[in-house]
Structure formats: C-alpha cells, structure tokens
Amino acid sequence: MVKRHLEIILFLVVLGCQKHADVPLVESKQNVDYINPFICTSDDHGQTDVSASVPFGMVKPGPDTNPIAHSGYDYMAKEIIGFSNTRFSGVGCRGVGGNLRVLPLVISEQDSTSKKLRFKKESETASAGYYKVDLNNGVTTELTGIRQVAFHKYTFPESENSGISIDLASSFVGHVSEEHQISKGIVSGKVTSINVCKKGKYTFYYALALNKGDIGISNDSSTVSFQFKTKKDEEVVLRVALSSVSKANASYNLIQSLNFDFETVKNASKKQWNDLLDVVNVETKNDSLKTMFYTHLYHATQSPFIINDDNGEVRGSDNKLYNSKTPTYHGWSIWDTFRTKLPLFSLVYPERYQDMLLSLKRLYKQGKPDWATETEPFLTIRTEHSIVMLLDAYRKGILPFDLNEVYDELKEEAKHLPFKSPDNVLESSYDLWALSEISEILGKDVDAEFYRARAFEYKTTWENKFMNMDENSDVMHGDGLYEGTLWQYRWFVPFDMQGIQTMTGGKDEFENQLDYFFDNELFNIGNQPDIQVPYLYNYTNSPWKTQQLVDKLLNKVTNNWYGTHEKFEAPIVKKIFTATPNGYIKEMDDDAGTMSSWYVWSTIGLYPVFPGSTQLALTVPQFDKITIKTKDKPLEIITNGRTPNTIYIQKVTWNGAEINSSIIDFNLISKGGVLQFELTDMPNTLWGKQN
Secondary structure: HHHHHHHHHHHHHHHHHHHHOOOOOOOOOOOHHOOOOOOOOOOOOOOOOOOOOOOOOOOOOEEEHHHHHHHOOOOOOOOEEEEOEEEEOOOOOOEEOOOOOOEEEEEEOOOOOOOEEEEOHHOOOOOOOOOOOEOOOOOOEEEEEOEEEEEEEEOOOOEEEEEEEEEOOOOOEEEEEEEEEEOOOOOEEEEEEEEEHHEEEEEEEEEEEEEEEEEOOOOOOOEEEEEEEEOOOEEEEEEEEOOOOHHHHHHHHHHHHHHOOHHHHHOOOOOOOHHHHHHHEEEEHHHHHHHHHHHHHHHHHOOOOEEOOOOEEEEOOOOOOEEOOOOOOOEEEEHHOOHHHHHHHHHHHHHHHHHHHHHHHHHHHOOOOEEEOOOOOOOEEEEOOHHHHHHHHHHHHOOOOOOHHHHHHHHHHHHHOOOOOHHHHHHHHHHHHHHHHHHHHHHOHHHHHHHHHHHHHHHHHHHHHHOOOHHHHOOOOHHHHHOOOOOHHOOOOOHHHHHHHHOOOOOHHHHHHHHHHHHHOOOOOOHHOOOHHHHHHHHHHOOHHHEEEEEEHHEEEEEEOOOOOOOOEEEEEEEEOOEEEEEOOOOOOOOOHHHHHHHHHHHHHOOOOOOOEEEEEEOOOOOEEEEEEEOOOOEEEEEEEEOOOOOEEEEEEEEEEEEEEEEEEEHHOOOEEEEOOOOEOOOOOOEEEEO
C-alpha cells in the first residue's frame, strides 16, 4: 500500500468514529474558509470550475451547464445538463473531461425526459470539497469526494417515478468508446475519450453504484438508468469510483468507499484542503485579498492528478501496467506551468513536487511525447520544457533521482525540438541551454559544448526577427507565432538576459524598450508568452519600475488589448484580478493554475523569472506578513509601512542584514529565515542595482 493513501483512509475512519462524540466545536475562520470556487468561472474569464475535489484528486464531480464551458461550468448559465465526474481546471481549446454525466429525474405525466434542468441560482453553494444546488424538478444535489471516488447525494421530493440517468458516453471534447457490465448492483466498465485540443486519447475504468433502485439500460446502450419511488426529502447516494488500471480495481475502490458516509467525506475533504493551505499563512486586514490568495492557491493545486490505486498499481502513457511506491501524478500542462506553478510547488510543496518529478521520470521511460499519446491513462495535455524543470529541481537540491537516469531520454527529446517559427527557436533554445547545463553537471563536456552552441544560435533569429520592431510586430500569430506577437515573444530568452541586452544596445536601451512595450500597452497579461516581462526591470538600473508595474497589474484598472488569439478592437478596461466569477480578463484561461500561480508569487513579493536557475525577482508583497512552512524553520516575509500609496521598496533585509539586490536566491530563502521589506511612497532609484 502507498503510505500516504493509507494515512488518508485511516484519517477518514478516525473522523467517522469521532463525529458522534460529544465534543464541543470551536468556530473560527480557517484558511480553507477563504476559498471561493466561483471565482474565474464566468464565461471565458479563467475556465475554472466549482467541482468538489480533494487536492490533486482524480475525480472532480461538478455541474455541467448549458452553455457548457471548458471545465463544464459557466457561472452565467441558467440550465444544468448533469453532473459529470472528470474535468481539468482552467485549460484552453474546449477543455477536457465531462465523463459519466449524472442527471437526477422526477417524471410526471406533464414532464418530458429533458436532458436540461433549470436551477435556483440563489441556492447554489460551493466550498472546498463540496457543491450544492436546488434543481427546478425539486431535487437537491450535493457533491463531494475522495481522491478516486465521487459521492453524489440527491434529495428527492415525494414521487412515484424518480430516477437517475448516467450518460456513459458524455465528454467535453469527443467520445470514442465505452464498455460496461452490470453485476450485483454495480455498473463497471471503461471509457475512452478525446483529449485536450483533440490531441490523443485517454482511457480509464469506472465502477458505480446507487443505494436504491432498479438498473436499466437505454436503447442506445450508452445510458444507465436507475428507477425508484421516493418519499419527501429522501436521500439517494451515488458513488462513482475511477481507476487507471482495471474494472476490478475501480470496483475495489467503490467497495472501500462504502465505509464512509457523505458527511464524513465532506468534512475530510475540507480538512485535506485546509492542511494543504496551512503551509502558507498570510496576514492582512483585507479579507478580499485573502480570498483571492487562497482561491488562487486552491486553483493551482487542482492538478496534476494522483492516478495510482492505493496498492501502487497504475497504468502508464504506454498502456502498460506499473507499480509505484510513491504517488503517480498525471495531467501535465508543463508548457504553461513550468513558468510559475511548478516553481511555486518547489517552494511550498517540495515533497509533493518530488513525487511529481519521479512521475515525470517514469513518463520519460514510457516514451514521453510533447502532447498526449493515444493511450493516456487519464486527462493530460503537454510536457514541453520538462528539461528546464529537471535542471531547476537539481539546482534547488530537490531532484529525487540522478540526472544520469534520464540523460539518454533528454538527448533523444532534444533531437525533435521544433525550430519552425521564431517562437519555436526561442523556446527550443531554452531547452537546449538547459540540456547543456545538465551535460556539464554530469561531466559530459563535449555534449555541453554542443548543446550550448546550438542554444546560442537563437541570436541569428533574434537579430532577424526581434531586433527592429515595426507595425507588423504587433500582429497576433504573425510569422507563424503561437498565441502571441513578436513584441510579446522577443523577451523570452531568460537564459541569456545579458545577451539580449547587448543586442538591443545595452542595459539602458533594453530598459527604454521595456518602457515602450508597457507604455504602448503591448503586454498581454492574459497568456503565457510574456507574463515574466514585468519583472525584467529587475535586470535593469530601475527595479522600482517592476514594483510600480506589478502594483498596477494587481490593484489598478488597466487597459488590456489581447486575448489568446487576437487583438481586440478596443481594450478591456478593468482590474485584472478580482474576487468575482469574471475574476480574470476575457480569454484569460487559468491554464492549469499558471495564472493563479503568477498571482500567488506576485502577492508574496517574489517571482521565478528564470526557471532553471535559483533566481527570484523581488517586488513589494501585498500582505503585512507571510509565513511559509519549510523543512527547517519558517520563511517569514514581513512588510513594514504598507499602505495603498507605499508601493516602492525602500530597503530589504535578510535575517537583519541589508541586501541591495533586486534578485534573491531560492536556496537562501527556502531554508527559512526572515525577509523584511521597508516601503516608501516614492521610487528609491538607488535600491536593487547591485544584482
């Protein structure tokens, strides 16, 4: 058995034993109580969801609305088409998941068997690990879950003809096939669906059971129905268990879940979320700011998913069976998350992150492609820039295996890096640079020289395409670019900051061009290619401009001209981050927690501008005090003199010693200590120049 999962089961059993004890409860607001799952769920303003999950959980039961959104739910919708059990928070294209959609029915002579139900918006409730809504057919739906089992509780009105319908062929992107069998009241089988952006397929196994009713199969054989009579306020519980391995394992997961009732699971889920969030404690009198912080941290920890069964069995991307002594994570979106989320995990959840890195190592051994295979064991997207993340983890001292163990696979990956467009050149050169550093670490000097020379060939493309910008440089997808403009991509050479400064004419001219970029509103906060650029002033003689700009992005109304694929005819004028359902600007997908993590980093006053190194850029924290639990002693980030107007750094100290650099080392602060900021309302043009 996997130790961590045994601990979860034991905790649930203990909680179930304690729930009837006459122990007085002390009501106090915990970090988990600041989570608002409705933030970023409206229309195309984040594409997050209100599913009832546990941290990094495999099942995510939640409502699917009409119109349907990337993760199934649109806050503005007035109809629900059912409650599916899988989804991937915040991803682009048309999302992914939506499997095993459940619809509670109350049928009378006047009613039709509509697949859409209206719901009472004022009844809708969502919190960490729990969702509830009242439907217009008189049924109240409540959802919760553990890692591999979703719990649906439906409270029915009195009816002679109640039922539950389960669509075994539902999918947000596209259904491929399903199999099922019925035995002793359990429906079990497997589902194959199309993955994100129609790249590859995923297959998982399921088992489900209801505590009431007779089972029937529709004429098309893809819908399972349970029919029964109900008394007023009668509760019916459906359990839906998943496995990446087999129907037998899914059935075992289902049977094990019978030990726990709905309320026990709901309370345990909340406890898991609170334990996860308690790693970071923020202090402020602004409750809205705390809501934003903990909700974004919550969004960041929705994925990747832990997909192994409790006995360690798991299916790989190559469709082979494996057994792992550590949790296996799946559901990657590294092209997005290597910029912010994975570096965040390296600071706040290093032990979990090590398990993710071991999972990535296993993925390399299975023949890791850039996008999903045809035989994925669960939802996933893409894995580019994992070479950078392995280097990043090594330099932070948290890589849990020898780089030699995957070196041949890294070299093979390097052979297939794309160089078709200017952005391909910059991104692939970053990977080649990282591989050259890994080669040097392993003492493979010839390889190191070869990969470094190839990486620095980016300069030819940079000088030809990114040096002299004109009116064509502000065209989305210009020159074959992926989701950006030449202006937005030109800064993406973090491994050679001095090189692009030299090519632009020196540090001062580099700063002038940054000024032009932001003054002319060419920056796109809504997508990944340039989200590090506000922090590049930390590599100039004016770090105070980063402080001013980040404050503007976090706290002020701004003009935003860009979506994911186009420049708008007129700018979107609003605060970028708000504690509302339209919590981001339009078309700003959260992208598996990438943008949430940008917010978390920026509000604690740090930013990983250069993954693959241990450099963190400094800016002004948004809280009076931040305490991050580390292995040895807490990291305390204290801000003195914070007001809406004191947005600049006057002085920074580390354990009492003054530092005059706008860059601080991850390996220094990750061991714990006191990082203290003194603020001022005027730019300190002398601070931070000595990088």
